[in-house]
Amino acid sequence: MTRSVLVIVIASIxxxxxxxxxxxxxxxxxxSKMNSADAPPPVSPVVSSDILAREPISNTAxxxxxxxxxxxxxxxxxxxxxxxxxxxxxxxxxxxxxxxVKQLQDGADFDSVMKAHSEDVGSAMSGRTxxxxxxxxxxxxxxxxxxxxKPGEFGVCQSDxxxxxxxxxx
Numbered sequence: 757m758t759r760s761v762l763v764i765v766i767a768s769i770x771x772x773x774x775x776x777x778x779x780x781x782x783x784x785x786x787x788s789k790m791n792s793a794d795a796p797p798p799v800s801p802v803v804s805s806d807i808l809a810r811e812p813i814s815n816t817a818x819x820x821x822x823x824x825x826x827x828x829x830x831x832x833x834x835x836x837x838x839x840x841x842x843x844x845x846x847x848x849x850x851x852x853x854x855x856x857v858k859q860l861q862d863g864a865d866f867d868s869v870m871k872a873h874s875e876d877v878g879s880a881m882s883g884r885t886x887x888x889x890x891x892x893x894x895x896x897x898x899x900x901x902x903x904x905x906k907p908g909e910f911g912v913c914q915s916d917x918x919x920x921x922x923x924x925x926x
Contacts, residue, residue, distance in 0.1 A: 825918030
């Protein structure tokens with residue numbers, strides 16, 4: 757650390773300010789970009805923030821998911837965006853997620869809803885499960901939610917591919 761940086765850090769501590777690396781609210785997080793003028797996007801109200809605020813409860817989880825996307829995310833799919841998503845805005849996707857979550861809360865069969873609505877063709881057709889670990893080759897948001905779910909519980913996260921309604925099977 758250079759002398760001038762050290763003086764600034766000591767002065768800010770003496771003035772009662774937390775150093776930028778303290779992890780305090782507003783500091784850098786895993787999802788923020790350093791030196792970016794853009795504020796992070798607001799969290800969608802359909803995301804299960806309560807579940808994501810928990811500590812992970814497992815190092816391994818078996819899950820199934822329903823993917824709901826929208827037209828602004830087409831680049832993530834490299835030309836293979838589901839036709840339903842091509843016509844959908846983010847607000848429409850949020851409405852779709854709310855509807856599907858309500859159906860699941862009312863007792864709808866997850867596999868039936870997944871087959872009818874998921875835009876992840878592979879898992880929608882096969883009913884495929886995913887084994888999730890902290891280092892699994894899955895998007896971080898998917899891993900974070902999956903490892904916080906209790907067996908039988910479902911929740912929603914958002915990634916670059918859209919909203920994932922994830923149910924922990926085991």
